[in-house]
Amino acid sequence: MIKTIAHPNIALVKYWxxxxxxxxxxxxxxxxxxxDKLKSETEISFIDANEDIVYFNGEIATVKETIKFTNFINxxxxxxxxxxxxxxNTVNNFPTSAGLASSASGxxxxxxxxxxxxxLEKNFQELSQLARLGSGSASRSLFGGFAEWHKGKKDNxxxxxxxxxxxxxxxxxxxxxxxxxxxxxxxxxxxGMVNSAMTSPYYHQFVNTSEHDLAKMRExxxxxxxxxxxxxxxxxxxxxxxxxxxxNPPLFYWNQSTYAIIETLHQLIEEKYPVFYTIDAGPQVxxxxxxxxxxxxxxxxxxxxxxxxxxxxLGKGAEIIKELH
Amino acid sequence: MIKTIAHPNIALVKYWxxxxxxxxxxxxxxxxxxxDKLKSETEISFIDANEDIVYFNGEIATVKETIKFTNFINxxxxxxxxxxxxxxNTVNNFPTSAGLASSASGxxxxxxxxxxxxxLEKNFQELSQLARLGSGSASRSLFGGFAEWHKGKKDNxxxxxxxxxxxxxxxxxxxxxxxxxxxxxxxxxxxGMVNSAMTSPYYHQFVNTSEHDLAKMRExxxxxxxxxxxxxxxxxxxxxxxxxxxxNPPLFYWNQSTYAIIETLHQLIEEKYPVFYTIDAGPQVxxxxxxxxxxxxxxxxxxxxxxxxxxxxLGKGAEIIKELH
Numbered sequence: 350m351i352k353t354i355a356h357p358n359i360a361l362v363k364y365w366x367x368x369x370x371x372x373x374x375x376x377x378x379x380x381x382x383x384x385d386k387l388k389s390e391t392e393i394s395f396i397d398a399n400e401d402i403v404y405f406n407g408e409i410a411t412v413k414e415t416i417k418f419t420n421f422i423n424x425x426x427x428x429x430x431x432x433x434x435x436x437x438n439t440v441n442n443f444p445t446s447a448g449l450a451s452s453a454s455g456x457x458x459x460x461x462x463x464x465x466x467x468x469l470e471k472n473f474q475e476l477s478q479l480a481r482l483g484s485g486s487a488s489r490s491l492f493g494g495f496a497e498w499h500k501g502k503k504d505n506x507x508x509x510x511x512x513x514x515x516x517x518x519x520x521x522x523x524x525x526x527x528x529x530x531x532x533x534x535x536x537x538x539x540x541g542m543v544n545s546a547m548t549s550p551y552y553h554q555f556v557n558t559s560e561h562d563l564a565k566m567r568e569x570x571x572x573x574x575x576x577x578x579x580x581x582x583x584x585x586x587x588x589x590x591x592x593x594x595x596x597n598p599p600l601f602y603w604n605q606s607t608y609a610i611i612e613t614l615h616q617l618i619e620e621k622y623p624v625f626y627t628i629d630a631g632p633q634v635x636x637x638x639x640x641x642x643x644x645x646x647x648x649x650x651x652x653x654x655x656x657x658x659x660x661x662x663l664g665k666g667a668e669i670i671k672e673l674h
Numbered sequence: 675m676i677k678t679i680a681h682p683n684i685a686l687v688k689y690w691x692x693x694x695x696x697x698x699x700x701x702x703x704x705x706x707x708x709x710d711k712l713k714s715e716t717e718i719s720f721i722d723a724n725e726d727i728v729y730f731n732g733e734i735a736t737v738k739e740t741i742k743f744t745n746f747i748n749x750x751x752x753x754x755x756x757x758x759x760x761x762x763n764t765v766n767n768f769p770t771s772a773g774l775a776s777s778a779s780g781x782x783x784x785x786x787x788x789x790x791x792x793x794l795e796k797n798f799q800e801l802s803q804l805a806r807l808g809s810g811s812a813s814r815s816l817f818g819g820f821a822e823w824h825k826g827k828k829d830n831x832x833x834x835x836x837x838x839x840x841x842x843x844x845x846x847x848x849x850x851x852x853x854x855x856x857x858x859x860x861x862x863x864x865x866g867m868v869n870s871a872m873t874s875p876y877y878h879q880f881v882n883t884s885e886h887d888l889a890k891m892r893e894x895x896x897x898x899x900x901x902x903x904x905x906x907x908x909x910x911x912x913x914x915x916x917x918x919x920x921x922n923p924p925l926f927y928w929n930q931s932t933y934a935i936i937e938t939l940h941q942l943i944e945e946k947y948p949v950f951y952t953i954d955a956g957p958q959v960x961x962x963x964x965x966x967x968x969x970x971x972x973x974x975x976x977x978x979x980x981x982x983x984x985x986x987x988l989g990k991g992a993e994i995i996k997e998l999h
Binding site: 550553554555557584588591603604606607608609611612615 | 875876879880883909922926933934936
């Protein structure tokens with residue numbers, strides 16, 4: 350039995366759209382931070398059975414979910430030439446499919462667990478290529494601190510992997526996750542991004558400007574330049590949401606509380622607070638600041654519409670926390 | 675003394691950005707509807723004085739405002755070879771500089787009034803070229819019903835004018851104006867659109883896709899195709915706001931009430947209500963529907979955050995309502 354843990358990550362330079370759907374190769378590179386407080390815990394073991402058994406957040410998984418997991422485990426069976434079936438038990442300590450990157454942490458934890466169970470000898474960069482096939486952003490959650498997922502150029506995806514830019518101790522940031530709704534989103538990121546690529550008039554320009562954003566963000570991270578990081582993150586966020594909203598049919602992932610928080614944060618930025626935000630394919634707002642400003646910012650944004658505030662530091666990469674043979 | 679009236683107009687296909695700032699030539703064509711309920715009333719007369727006197731909403735205008743009016747009246751003095759100074763008294767029955775197109779109705783009323791006072795013999799298409807120099811969207815407010823402002827191609831702007839597509843009786847629409855804030859906007863459209871053209875990564879694509887939107891909108895108006903009108907209007911709106919929000923520094927003209935209404939309208943659209951919306955450079959939402967649905971839609975969107983609801987029909991063009999010599 351192998352038990353692993355992995356944390357979700359929040360992209361500073363956004364990923365939206367694929368260059369190859371089958372191999373899950375992204376149209377753009379992306380850079381993220383991994384969070385410490387939210388986590389996915391995954392147990393996997395071989396079982397004497399005719400099929401995989403999957404428990405998801407304490408309940409037996411639906412048929413659709415089980416097929417997704419089985420397809421993913423087939424990768425590991427193929428590489429290790431194994432016919433063994435497995436039991437998987439995976440639990441998130443935070444809302445699932447609600448724009449909090451649960452698939453990133455989930456598939457990162459599962460990738461590390463399954464590769465260990467099946468005896469694959471791969472480094473984290475290689476594991477990121479497997480994790481990618483479960484969920485694109487999972488490739489980044491294998492790493493702590495700041496990670497970049499390279500889009501690569503090759504058709505077979507061999508140059509599409511993630512790696513660490515700097516670890517969780519390099520630049521002390523606080524990430525205040527403002528949860529405005531725990532509801533599952535109506536349109537999955539997977540389907541949404543295919544429609545965006547086909548129909549948004551801004552999609553190609555989102556892709557074209559991404560290399561510039563990635564270069565600026567690497568610079569901001571290495572130089573610990575909060576202001577540059579703020580500027581690039583917010584522009585990348587709004588560029589992505591503009592692509593989403595101009596998709597046909599339109600993808601509006603915000604709700605009115607999301608926008609209320611955006612309004613407050615723009616006010617704080619005008620007042621010269623060290624703060625910026627990003628929003629993913631869901632209504633939650635992820636607010637970045639430096640430690641000494643955490644409390645004051647929470648006071649300012651703590652309005653009625655927020656369901657929960659989760660304050661994170663930058664987190665570690667995926668880890669094995671138990672291994673029994 | 676000449677007294678005129680003109681109504682603001684709301685663009686279905688949006689105008690944002692100029693191809694020539696001095697001549698106020700737009701980078702894109704635009705199509706709008708003129709509203710009946712909101713209005714600007716303007717009185718103008720010759721005075722025996724050394725300078726123009728301007729009253730704006732019942733008060734003596736500021737120096738900055740007076741200069742703007744004087745510069746505009748100089749056009750009429752130049753064309754008519756006159757040296758006469760004027761007294762202007764212009765009043766809006768609705769919030770000014772708050773995204774309700776007060777400059778459109780104001781300059782349309784003033785253009786008609788001044789051209790009459792100075793004895794210019796020009797048709798409305800020609801007047802639209804003068805009105806444009808006061809405020810771009812004023813060119814459309816000279817016409818009732820549906821109007822198109824052509825961007826033209828010539829450097830001197832001689833092919834940049836507005837004209838009517840269909841009058842106010844052609845297609846009976848209700849326009850529910852939801853006022854969420856009466857505050858003046860922080861950044862004027864005039865300055866905002868210059869920054870957008872220089873800095874938004876999506877600006878050129880906004881411009882490139884406008885011809886397609888204009889063609890579809892003409893078709894929708896002529897065929898009275900509500901669904902097509904809805905689709906093109908909402909996409910044009912979001913394309914414009916995406917350009918605004920990705921401008922550096924960013925232009926966020928919405929507020930949380932704006933977004934709350936957007937959310938409700940998306941819900942109504944999902945429920946198959948005949949409804950769509952547009953938003954200009956301000957936080958007000960203009961909701962379009964057909965007469966029989968007016969009340970039900972107001973009931974659904976009438977939340978606490980709305981300051982005022984103004985229900986309009988399509989309105990007439992600019993008119994002379996009093997003429998004394």
